[in-house]
Amino acid sequence: MAANPHDAGTVHAGNHRHDSGEAHGTVNGYVTGFVLSAILTVIPFWLVINGTLGSPALTAIAVMALGVAQIVVQMVYFLHMNARSEGGWTLMAFVFTIIIIVIAIAGSMWVMHHLNTHMMPMTPEQAQSLP
Amino acid sequence: MTKHISPSDIQGAPVFFVTEDEGDHGHHETGTMLGFWVYLMSDCLIFASLFAVHAVLGRSYAGGPAPVDLFDLNQVLVSTAALLISSITYGFAVIAMQQGNKAGTLRWLAVTGVFGLAFLGLTIFEFYHLIHIGATPQVSAFLSSFFTLVGTHALHVAFGVIWLGVLLVQISQRGIGEANARRVMCLSMFWHFLDLVWVVVFSFVYLIGVL
Numbered sequence: 001m002a003a004n005p006h007d008a009g010t011v012h013a014g015n016h017r018h019d020s021g022e023a024h025g026t027v028n029g030y031v032t033g034f035v036l037s038a039i040l041t042v043i044p045f046w047l048v049i050n051g052t053l054g055s056p057a058l059t060a061i062a063v064m065a066l067g068v069a070q071i072v073v074q075m076v077y078f079l080h081m082n083a084r085s086e087g088g089w090t091l092m093a094f095v096f097t098i099i100i101i102v103i104a105i106a107g108s109m110w111v112m113h114h115l116n117t118h119m120m121p122m123t124p125e126q127a128q129s130l131p
Numbered sequence: 132m133t134k135h136i137s138p139s140d141i142q143g144a145p146v147f148f149v150t151e152d153e154g155d156h157g158h159h160e161t162g163t164m165l166g167f168w169v170y171l172m173s174d175c176l177i178f179a180s181l182f183a184v185h186a187v188l189g190r191s192y193a194g195g196p197a198p199v200d201l202f203d204l205n206q207v208l209v210s211t212a213a214l215l216i217s218s219i220t221y222g223f224a225v226i227a228m229q230q231g232n233k234a235g236t237l238r239w240l241a242v243t244g245v246f247g248l249a250f251l252g253l254t255i256f257e258f259y260h261l262i263h264i265g266a267t268p269q270v271s272a273f274l275s276s277f278f279t280l281v282g283t284h285a286l287h288v289a290f291g292v293i294w295l296g297v298l299l300v301q302i303s304q305r306g307i308g309e310a311n312a313r314r315v316m317c318l319s320m321f322w323h324f325l326d327l328v329w330v331v332v333f334s335f336v337y338l339i340g341v342l
Contacts (some may be wrong), residue, residue: 030222037215041330045208048338067334068192071327078218078323086165087324093165097172101179108183 025080033077040070171324174287178328181283185276185336193271198340201266203257207337211329212255214288217246217258218326223336225319233307236315240299243322247292250269254285277336284332 028048046052075081082103083091220242227235258278261267268278298318302311 008193025222025225027223027226029218030226033222034215034219037218038212039332041208041211041215044334044338048341049204060342062341063334064337067330070330071249074218074323074327074330078222078326079320086162086168089165090168093169093172097175100176104176104179105186109186112187 029077029080033073036073036077037070040066040073105123132271147304148211162319163313164316167320171320174324175285175328178280178331181276181280182331182335185280186213188272188276189273189336189340193273195274195308196266197273198337201261201342202337203262203336204341206253206257207333210250213246213250213253214329217243217250218323220246221319221322225315228307228312228315231307234303237299237302240295240302240315244292244295244299247288247322251285251288251292254281254288258282280336281332284325284328287328290321291318291325294321 044066047059047062051059053062076091081090081094220239224236224239224243258281260304261274266274268275295318298311298314301314305311307315
């Protein structure tokens, strides 16, 4: 995990560093995370308010991508997630949760989309007069 | 009759891979952090189901108002800033705690609480405004899922603020002991987790909603 930017900050804390994992934050780590999060927050707001990208579909994809990037930033710099914490069980629980979330959300959208497209077309007036 | 059987007597007994690190006396790993993390993951599943509901119902306006009519993105940006700033001030509280600085810990925790309350105030104001102009949860499926999702998040923040208040009293009375340090670390995970959920809320509900 040499790529973990958090490591560089913890080394100079001396004997606090240990491999079993509870991470210790540093001021630099938090400030870096804060600045990156702020940038990744302002860009999507700016894109949506100004409509810079033009097409709504493109903007939606950009907003989602920036949101995912910010989630990763906050997990690394604020929650100090890494593969070592609690002997890897933190990451294991997280991966399991992600799998469940993807199944729940993608599955719901898929099923309900099919349900919608297979419904008989109905005008708003007909919908109003339902029993 | 029944004889106590220790696990090692049984052929193929379960082997537990989560072991305490004996050499790490300076730092007690009791499993609390892992347990709290598992709680957060289960909380994640609650939000995942609410997001799934909003993904399905988020465009069902039933002739009522749409997100573009209702949401004030500048106010959402201010809410987001309040929560993000409270995240970093909590980080500073944790750093002060690890340096044994009781006054600094209390001060940064109090600042975090103020920003948490600001976020809550903005959410309450937004809900009050929506209900006032007639955009109540009963109007459409979109508004039902919106109020449920954002309300659940705000409720989490409210409980986080209550926890923060309790922690302030505990630290000011007992100092930074092992127990209070553990509590601060648990609330730290909770607080950063709520900020993380809010990232998904403002991206998915507000920004993509108004497109």
